[in-house]
Amino acid sequence: MWVSQRASVKDPWGTPQNLGPNINSAFNDASPALSSDGHRLYFSSNCPDGFGNNDIYVSRRNNKRDDFAWQPPVNLGGGVNTIADEQGPEYFEDDETGIITLYFVSNRLGGLDGNDIYASTLNEDGDEETFGPAVLVTELSSPFDDQGPAIRRDGREVYLTSNRPGTLGAGGQAIDLWVATRASTSDPWATPVNLGPVVNSVFIDGGPALSRNGTELYFHSPFRPGNVGGPMFDIWVTTRTKLRHSD
Template sequence: LEDLKSLSTSAQKPEETTFYYALALHFNEQYKDALKFYNQYIQTGTNAKLVSQARENAKACKYALAILPKKQAVTFVNAGKKVNSKFPEYNPFVMPDEGYMFYVTQKEGTTGHVYDAKGYFASDIYISKYKYGNWTRGRSVGQPNSYGNEKVTSISENGKYIVYYVDNPLSKNNLQVAENRKKYSFNPPKKIDDKRINNNSGKQHSGVFSNDGNTFIFSSKRNGGLGGYDLYIVKKLPTGKWGEPQNMGPEINTEKDEIYPYLYDNGQTLYFSSNGHNTIGGFDLQKSTYDNVAKKWNSPENLGLPINTPFDDYTICFGQNKKTAYVGMWRKDGFGEKDIYQLIFENEEPLYTTINAKVMYEDSSQFTPALTIEVYNEKDELTGIYTKKQDKGSFIMVLPPGKYKINLLQNDNIIYQESIFVKDHNLYKDFVEKKIILKGIPKQE
């Protein structure tokens, strides 16, 4: 960036330097300065292709500046080195309880051991388990991985259907589905056997099933579309066969590309990626909700900053509620190219756990005396004070996920301390019973 800045002020600089300096500023999220240099190049540039791109990028910078005041409070948590590498990892999709994650990797060791046009290894689908607060080392799912490119494009909200994109000489450019037969165990993937979906004259990209499997939304480039890749919706007939796919229309589709559909809220919310709607740069994640009265999808909304970036943002997947989500993106704190991150939305309510704590003495059958219970978070901040009346053997705490220290006090004196961990992800439980055993004989009040 600094080298381009110095070169951009030189009288002998190549004409395109101004454009590429603006682009570097754009990628570094310096939207105001990027807009200034894009506009400068629009006025002075002679390369028609770059001038056109500068106009488009300037529009993206203006949009970023307009939505900057609405930037959401989001924490990014890297999935760790057992999942991410110096190569691209992206398209993360979790099971409903967030116990397993499917994702795409192009790291060394993928099935084909061949390179794609960008110099990366061909893409494979991997799976990782969430265990003891961390993601385990990713491993290949086996089928449909091959020496071609395979990608996971969605998991239905209830975890029943996984859709894969497969492109190799034996299975060219098609969508496949694997159905969940029991918890975390899927049938072998099969090509969606309908020529109206896997259209040989077109190109398929990605798709998602509704929870009941009777609706399929997919991205395809084919005759009759509104632009490049469009989103289509198709429903099963009473016969079990698929009906005719319907283009989702100009409310959703643009003259450019719409890809990676993902359904949430029991099919009432559609997420997808587009470079044709309002964008901060490249592909941005969009959201549309279904109007049950008008029987149509509403105009999409950009998911905004910092979820979308100046780079291409393709997929998003939510956990048990909208407190957490998963994306693949480039960030400065990453391991290499794109990494997988968990997003934690600070303004969304977490899943709370109710803890019924029973207090007793190990050498006495008596009920315990009146106690005060103090709860401190990881920052040693007091987050709650509870009381237990005399002759009452338990007290109730309601806490969000996290690490805590509890102090039991009798007459303002600490008689017991313990650290507790309120679990999240697939370890989460909404109700927990806990025993606290005190040594000695209860002191009289």
């Protein structure tokens, strides 16, 4: 995993730098997600000390402005991880209730098929490594591959990737970005809606990450005109006007 900084939201991003051996291993370390206070980094890895294939880990740092002070990661344990694949963590802290929920992707038994989206709540004892049993988020999951939840700061909007019916492209190889909303954090999610051809291509569009103010959606995609990596994945961003507080 790598990190890039910029002086302000109007400045370009700097050259990415490797996070170093405390975070990165000789295995696949991916899908980083920061806690809202910037002191914890959640990510997935297939290093051999886990429960199964990919597990979710957390690392801490005391200084949230020091990108190279991360401590060795700790496996989140059996509330989140299984012998299957767990990846794509997304941290959400509800400002109204104080409840912390970790959304993630898993292909474990008991889902709707393929990759589904799950949620696990931090235990009330405040142990930052102990999350409760994960629950399938049925509104966001389908019998197809559903991945990459990215939740707006207020918890009322979530972006995900899926190859469910309605995806652009043919042959079942395309993956699109979708969005779902809810009236409040205590309400169920509405049915996800495809973001359409302005954002999605007929190829693979995934890995959504929403800016803190909700106006920038970052994602990865290959093959698009202008891709620096050609057929490899590049990072793209789409913007929208600033949200009203009532949204």
